[in-house]
Amino acid sequence: MSFRAREMYKKVVRRVGGEGKLPAELMASVKNLLPDSKVVMGRAKRGIYAGRHIQFGNKVSEDGGNKSRRTWKPNVQEKRLFSYIHDRHIRVKFTSLLINVKPLHDSIVHISKNHSIISGII
Known part of the structure; x- marks a missing residue:
């Protein structure tokens, strides 16, 4: 579990009132819902960036x-x-790394009605 997910988990436990108040199955499901990776860049949520972030x-x-x-x-x-x-055509943002590594027709499986990408990258 990443640092951010661990902090979110602690916040949920504090609001509920402690570790022992809820069943273990429910707390396990809360842990599964929390993100497993580090912070994701804001624009990466709206496009396929292949794990690329702003570097400093x-x-x-x-x-x-x-x-x-x-x-x-x-x-x-x-x-x-x-x-x-x-x-019709839908505009999607990609990083050049993803375009060069895998052809687009192999990468995207399905685009749903709400413009979110289903099944993502194969």
Whole structure:
């Protein structure tokens, strides 16, 4: 369980009133509902980013070795996928890594009516 999930679990237990007040099966189901990974970038929730996040680091000058803080954002491209349910194209954001690694027609199994991607990446 990640740090964030553990903190969320503690918060739920505190609100309920303690570890012993609820059945073990219910607390186990609460643990299963909590996220197992670390914090997910906000834009990654709305597209397929293949685990890419904003990275941080320093830009070091060649002459004096001075450091200035900077960020590297994922290379996000917008692609159109055809949805047989809607009978039209839907725009979805992908990272270039995902597009290069796996062809889009193999990666996306199904796009549902509410534009969320079902079955995700194979």
